[in-house]
Amino acid sequence: MKPAGPGRNVSLPGVTEDPDRADARQDADWAAQARGHLARADAGFASRFDADAEIDRLLAERAAEVDAVVQAAWQRCIPPGVELALFAVGGYGRGELYPQSDIDLLVLAEADESQAHAEDLARLFALLWDCGLPVGHAVRSLEQCTQASIEDITVLTALLEARPLMANEHERRELQAAVSPRLVWPPQQFFEAKRLELRERHARFDDTADNLEPNLKEGPGGLRDVQTLNWMALRIIGTGDMESLVAFGQMGADEVATLERERRALARLRYGLHLVAGKREERLRFDYQKLLATRLGFEDVGGTLAVEQMMQGFYRNASLVLRIGERLLQRFEEQLEGEAEPEPLDELFELRRGYLAARDPDWPRDPGEVFALFATWAARGELSGLHSHTARVLAEALPSFPDFASAGPELHQRFLRLLRGEQPVRTLTRMARLGVLGRWIPAFLKVSGRMQFDLFHVYTVDQHTLAVLKNIASFANPESSERFALAHEVWPRLRKPELLLLAGLFHDIAKGRGGNHSELGADDARVFCSTVGLGEADTALVEWLVRKHLLMSITAQKQDIADPDVIHRFATVVGDRERLDHLYLLTCADIAGTSPKLWNAWKNRLMADLYTATRLALRRGLENPVAVTEHIAETRQAVEGLLAAQGMDEATIAELFARMPEAGFQRGRPYQLAWQAGALHRLEPGRTKVRVRPVAADTGALEVFVHSLDRDGLFAAIVAVLDRCGLEIQQARVLDGPNGTIFDTFEVIPGDSRRPPVAADVAERLSLALDGPLDDIRPARRTQPRHLRHFRIAPKIGFDDVGDGRTTLSLVCTDRPGLLADVAQILRQQHMRVHDARIATFGARAEDVFQITATDAHGHSQPLDADRQQALSTALLACLEGEPL
Known part of the structure; x- marks a missing residue:
């Protein structure tokens, strides 16, 4: 037997050694004893971990416990005096062993020797597995170690930390020589x-x-x-x-x-x-x-x-x-x-191998030189980065770097020049990553690395903030119009773009303090802006933007922006064109910076429509709100023009308008209504018509229009089919047309962006389904995704009488695949009719609003009384808190 390494104890406490070759039963008993010993040791380590024991000692002592088992197993299985050596490699070789880590072993032996003892080695590895150790092993000669390292650098890194378990010093040196830089890598x-x-x-x-x-x-x-x-x-x-x-x-x-x-x-x-x-x-x-x-x-x-x-x-x-x-x-x-010869840039800085470096060994002599560093960096364009020595001394200087409140006017102006200079967002990002921004604005340090335990915010607050700033910077690029409909058009109208950057920097800076983060952040923004010397008008704009940064998103996603009253109320809060321009850009940047999946073609159009409608309202004057009759007349005229351009005469247009709901002209967009009218052209009364079109190229977002005779369960059936097509409904507009018809419009996006649906396929599937019996159309059954199980939101159901014979149902609950289809099925079972729906999802949180009526025994619609509300609430809760339908 080869001698153990220095200080190694090969005895296994609690395990009886058998010097003779044991049979399978004896090996099983030995393994059971070893397994029990390791379990007791791990329990002890876990208790010490919970008692805050030093982590490196735990890792080392657990490795030592496993060493003892491995060495004892080796002595049990491998005859004395053979030319085999055993090493721990990888993390185990470092002497760091976590509770569930693999036990990586190398048996070093020449081919003939390993072949002669193949059965002994097989017994060894089987025994170790029976002990409960997840062993990974390799049997190699020195030459094979060299060759494997040449072919795979990960093999080399494992062998670099090889630690002898049953090997002598000579064998250890031989292994080191086999993977030395002279031979490999x-x-x-x-x-x-x-x-x-x-x-x-x-x-x-x-x-x-x-x-x-x-x-x-x-x-x-x-x-x-x-x-x-x-x-x-x-x-x-x-x-x-x-x-x-x-x-x-x-x-x-x-x-x-x-x-x-x-x-x-x-x-x-x-x-x-x-x-x-x-x-x-x-x-x-x-x-x-x-x-x-x-x-x-x-x-x-x-x-x-x-x-x-x-x-x-x-x-x-x-x-x-x-x-x-x-x-x-x-x-x-x-x-x-x-090191290459330095290339001087100015009196303070130079380039070393493409890295920006301070020339003075005592840099920085004052805080202004830190801001000078970032100004020089921005002016030089693309560099390899900051030189490591300068990065280190910058880190050492941070504790003495002042915050904005204690800094003087000169530093304030230097910072503002960075915001107004070249590549300000890249500069702020660099400042954040090097710790300077957190020192300058202490509130930013508090949110650095701060996550929010939900599925809506997929980044930490500081990383989200930097993503928002990056989106804002992109608005200057014409290519941004592909993602943000109006951003490139609005951006040039900003008189001071740095004000929007400041609003983006502060909009979430108060997260985690308790209270309303928008209000607290607005207070922070006012203090900062006034302290660094911005004028009252500029300070007020930044403060307002931070305070109201959620206004546009909430209005667009939770209210009907086709309603002139909604637009008038929103425009009244906004007040003027400058605020609207800034708020639109901040909202787009904020939503797109929250999650890669959150910004889509539907939200793009929604924000653009709200911006355009509000801009017109401000131009008209808030004292002159649009009356409903005036709005309908304007919309009808616009649709007439679009249809006439398609070659339709006045009589045809009038006939089509007579078949369409009046409410559509109040709430629909002209180009949308013209598209729907085209679907009715030459369509026999009473026939079903489905039209589907992409909302934007290559996004997968679709607009779905369904015209049909109304019947029980129609809304639920449409929703179920769209769900089976893998589509998520973002908005549903359900209108009653003349002669018992329906005009339903759905804005949908693919549940899986990797498989965008084909509009024609969706239209065909819907048409076939609606031509058959609706009772056969049921929601698909799905298992709730793993990640949603950890974000349970207690369902909240509310009812409100909107005063037009309808009842508003508001629903807040945990989102899940097929949720809307299940809710629609409950509404159908409760004999409810859906007249409008707004679907909003924020991570794991679904916030849906429906306008519904109850159907009486004679088929008449009426608002829900207290009994019907209670019955519907009970049924919805049973569905939401139980299994999907």
């Missing part, structure tokens, strides 16, 4: 390959750690980043010990301390995640976030949930790992390629 090639690997891995996570369900191991700023830096240091410098890099001039003591602190914090999160998941899980999924926050001792405080505090801590951990990692990568690059 010299430092330059290794660095370039691992840097590319890191960048590609980050790209898989959208280059941000601020995901709702981040990966603690592989995600940007995660533990794999720290390990990659260690591997690079080992290959390039010859040491994987971060503290040793201080002596080599690669890192400062403060950087090492920060990186080690963040690594330990990430390690603790990962250890706890393995405990609460009870399986190998690296992604901090919603299933485990609350459990882990509780286990780590977080508690709800004020307006901040425990889980939000834990996640904010993670996002800040990851951002610091990324920040220091960028510096160290740059230093490794310089170590390999050498």
